[in-house]
Amino acid sequence: MRGEVRDGRIVIVGASLAGLRAAETLREKGFTGSLTLVGEEPQPPYDRPPLSKQVLLGRVPADRTGLPRRRDVEAQWRLGVRATGLDPIGKRVLLADGEEVPFDRLLIATGTRARPWPNPAEAALDGVFTLRTSDEARRLAERLDAGPRRVLVIGAGFTGSEIASACRERGLAVTVAERGPAPLVGALGGTLGALAAKLQRAHGVDLRCGVTVTALEGDGRLTGAQFSDGTHIDADVAVVALGAIRNTEWLAESGLAAGPRGVTCDAGCRAFDMYGIVTDDVFAAGDIARFPHPLFEYQLLSLEHWGNAVAQAEVAAHNMVNPGPRRLPHLTVPAFWSSQFGLNIKSVGVPTFSDQVVIAQGSLKDARLVAVYGYRGRVTAAVSVNQARSLAYYQRLIETAAPFPPAPGAADQIESPVPVPSDVPDPKLLSHGPTVALTGHMPDRRLTVVQPAR
């Protein structure tokens, strides 16, 4: 077809899920030019969801979570080397080993890394872990094999809760420290957070909410931790599960709209520059991308979801080889899942984009339910617990901006269908409005540091 750009040089920085799926899609769409994938980790692309589940349980070795390939991508792989910079005028990616990779079009898919423990000396103690890479999962699984007397999990988001679940399944003593009022509150709000807290305790987790860890203690080896409420525990393993940091530092001098919240791009995955002007040769996909979503008032969302990485990579790849009128928007309804403490949790929409929540099906008592979230009178998300088959219905409600609360009449509507506050952060603050985050922009300080051009 006319206008397609099927040749030239495409470079993908980031050789994980989004990078691989983009590469495959490029070849599927007929891209015949040269393709280079740059990845910081030495191993080929692998799947992360099993790392905090099957790998920690010892059921699957960490090096056996390689991503299945859809097709041969005929690419040059530059693995084990970090990208350190981007020259947008010379159209080159700079690598840590001093090499430069020229491109005609670039896809940024550098994702996130685990947020480290803020005190470097404590973080360096033997026994202190983060969990994001397969290497980290392997080392943590080995340590759990050795039978620690107590594991401290810092942070009860999805990753932290899954780690705690795996430890309990192994029969290990676990303490979870969560700053908020309950596990998963930041992602799912108060109602399901309370359910998660109940289940964690029922599974023998020493769950401590409303506290922070003020110090990790030890001399070379971790021996314990001090909490903000003055208490102390002995522990020989601590896993820091305090969320992720977007890998955008290498773009600091690129002139792109790249910052702590990600690389801002349009609905077609084209990156913005720091002045809010869309580029036409630099694209972004996966955890790193921050994009406007029409179902959520065009707020700029960055999603750390497996399914988003795949869908966005496919859209980005399509758009990299197609002319403007044939380009596609990335409109996928966000979705994610988790398994922990015998629960299968699935989510569609954006639960944090809500002011109210209602239990539309099932009951908290049975730990089998669908919670539906609404924002200003329309359905914006649904989360199922051990009841995933109903979610397609709610996805349609989200896609069609159906009124909240949803119409009653479900066969298994048991609890009172009265919405309650969803107890999530104010959605108006999700992205600080539909603005482009400038390079060096500090959202919390409302301050922009202009990086001098080199």
Place this chain on the structure above:
Amino acid sequence: MAADTLFQRITDYAHRADPYPLYAELRESRVARQEDGSYLVGTYHEIAALLHDPRVSSDRRNRTAPDETGIGEEGLPPAFIGLDDPEHHRLRSLAMWSFGPPHTPGRIDAMHGEITRIVKDLIGGLAGKERIDIVDDFAYPLPVTVICRLLGVPIEDEPQFRQWSDAIVAGIDPSPGEDPAERQRAAAEARKTMALYLGELAGKRRDHPSGDMLSAFATGHGTDGQFTQLEIMTTSVLLLIAGHETTVNLITNGILTLLRHPDQLARLRSDPTLMPLAVEELLRYEPPVQMLPQRTPLADIEISGLTIPKGVPLILMLASGNRDPERFRDPDRFDPAREDNQHLGFGSGIHSCFGAPLARLEAQIALNELIQHLGSPRLVEDPPPYRRSPVLRGPRHLLVEPG
């Protein structure tokens, strides 16, 4: 008769061999109200939406008009296929406990070798025959043998439960305009007899468990609760019938379709790795379960700009949705390598087919082995004579002469 409603024509035996033009007519109207107050839906996206709609009940007792099926008359509660959550979920989970993940993840996979042996035995029995009835000689005995082994039902009792099963299947047929009383009385009677038979078998397994599903049903399994004796009876009747009345049609429809598409038959014969995809295409193109006749809205449900009122009979025409051009490109073409083939052959939503993994495995093995052994068979009669049921649709006999 010009006065016949669309649904009357669909269920009319005269259209059994090729109902697809009628389905195309149905899709024109999207949601079609019938004279008797029932609603027919035949478009893919609308069916999918209703299958996932928690306000659509599978329990016929929620119908406003008195239920005429006779179900319940025999004193048995519905099996889980005819119940809603949370009761449906409880019973389905208990049944799944000894069938699939998470508690018994390897059960179906482990049957690969055994199914292959049964298939080879049956094919061995075909040797030297000048004329084969694919149904009686192959497609029926295979799933019956498999489900009997799985449940722990003696295969020697097959002639007996075949009669009961026939009567029960006849009872679920919606045939508007005809007085169904006699058929439904017979169905209720058969269901009761079969339930007592299976309940007795389960009772024996309680004392002497033998690793099959009836033993698991009877001996219970700890923390996840336990079946009552009545629930064992209704559940095992459902599984025994569903375990063979559908797969026989999947295999027979499969052979018929392949014989009608010799180029695709040759392609599959030379590349058996295509068979899993081909079975998915068969489930789309000629699904064994043509419709779900027993849904009922629990509230007025608006779809496609029309309102389906609370309490009416709602009939979802899965086979029509599978041929919806708004969902499948070139839907009337049989393409064994079709991609993005999310058909409705196993339904969808909370009632999506419990036995799908087993049906897939049986059909893949059966069709692969059979087409390797049949040479270039000739279809004796096309179309073949069909079974009576418009719900579980497939040939009653399929005569072929091996080439």
